[in-house]
Amino acid sequence: MKEKIEIAIQILKNSRSLFILTGAGVSAESGIPTFRGKDGLWKNYSATDLATPEAFRRNPELVWEWYHWRQGIILNANPNPAHYAIVELEKRYKDFLLLTQNVDNLHQRAGSKNVLELHGNIFRARCLECNKIIHHQIEQKFNDSPHPNRLPKCSCGGLLRPDVVWFGELIPEGIWQRAMEFLSSADVAIICGTSGVVWPAAGIPEIAKNYGAKTIEINLEVTPISPLVDLSLPGKAGEILPEIVKNLPAP
Numbered sequence: 001m002k003e004k005i006e007i008a009i010q011i012l013k014n015s016r017s018l019f020i021l022t023g024a025g026v027s028a029e030s031g032i033p034t035f036r037g038k039d040g041l042w043k044n045y046s047a048t049d050l051a052t053p054e055a056f057r058r059n060p061e062l063v064w065e066w067y068h069w070r071q072g073i074i075l076n077a078n079p080n081p082a083h084y085a086i087v088e089l090e091k092r093y094k095d096f097l098l099l100t101q102n103v104d105n106l107h108q109r110a111g112s113k114n115v116l117e118l119h120g121n122i123f124r125a126r127c128l129e130c131n132k133i134i135h136h137q138i139e140q141k142f143n144d145s146p147h148p149n150r151l152p153k154c155s156c157g158g159l160l161r162p163d164v165v166w167f168g169e170l171i172p173e174g175i176w177q178r179a180m181e182f183l184s185s186a187d188v189a190i191i192c193g194t195s196g197v198v199w200p201a202a203g204i205p206e207i208a209k210n211y212g213a214k215t216i217e218i219n220l221e222v223t224p225i226s227p228l229v230d231l232s233l234p235g236k237a238g239e240i241l242p243e244i245v246k247n248l249p250a251p
């Protein structure tokens, strides 16, 4: 493994522009359940029961209860060494873009500046009537009791929904374009902590490769992405990323 990390360090030392795609695995060491792991979020609920417009139309209380429950877990969690290592990488590359599939805001809390949220943010809500977008979070004290499933309402009286991208919904227009634009000239793309099953994010390693970027995967397990990348680093993001940063020139 040491040699593989050494190779990653050489690739990064010879790169000027760095693209990073993250998934739930980078927040796992903060105690945030992933989606598909053994203790994953989808264990008790299936994605289609909760993260779709149909599910919200059918049962907005259940969907809000699930998001409020997740907010409670996130509010009681902190960024972990993986998030902070990514902040350090951003300082070391003039051309840097972090595209995250996560909605937990932990990259921003860790200090990442140039973050594109592919799937939205769990602490934003959007009005179904007037489309206003507001910051929305549970009061801290509710983080362990069953969440009141009162439906959050907009000042216009409209029902609010979580400002996240559900299955069957389009990725926010500009986000995908900006990510592809950056990727088209990136020297290296790090794909970290994602199972590579959710599209269109799952297609990014292939796109990066076709653009000529070196691709590095960091994950606990082998994923559908693993055969595609130039270098697969098996292990914890919270250990591997700091190890890499430690061996790069200071910013």
Ligand code: BV8
Pocket: 022, 023, 024, 025, 026, 028, 029, 034, 035, 036, 037, 040, 051, 101, 102, 103, 119, 164, 165, 166, 167, 168, 169, 170, 171, 192, 193, 194, 195, 196, 197, 198, 199, 200, 218, 219, 220, 221, 223, 235, 236, 237, 238
């Ligand atoms: C779209 C948001 C165009 C909110 C999420 C049939 C009908 C309709 C659509 C489809 C269809 N078939 C396919 C599709 C497309 C669909 C899709 O991909 N489905 C999959 C499941 C087959 N995609 C979409 O619908 C997308 N939109 O395509 O629009 C369109 C429109 C209509 C019809 C067709 C196409 C929208 C997708 C966005 C969905 N929203 N969440 C919320 O979070 O609640 S997805 C959800 O999964 C999260 O955002 C999450 O980020 C994302 C990906 O999961 P991962 O991040 O990879 O997490 P996971 O648990 O899976 O894996 C964690 C990994 O970390 C593991 O590999 C583990 O080993 C690793 N790990 C764990 N610990 C560590 C670690 N690694 C390192 N260190 C550790 N410590």
Ligand code: ZN
Pocket: 127, 128, 129, 130, 131, 132, 154, 155, 156, 157, 158
């Ligand atoms: Zn409104």
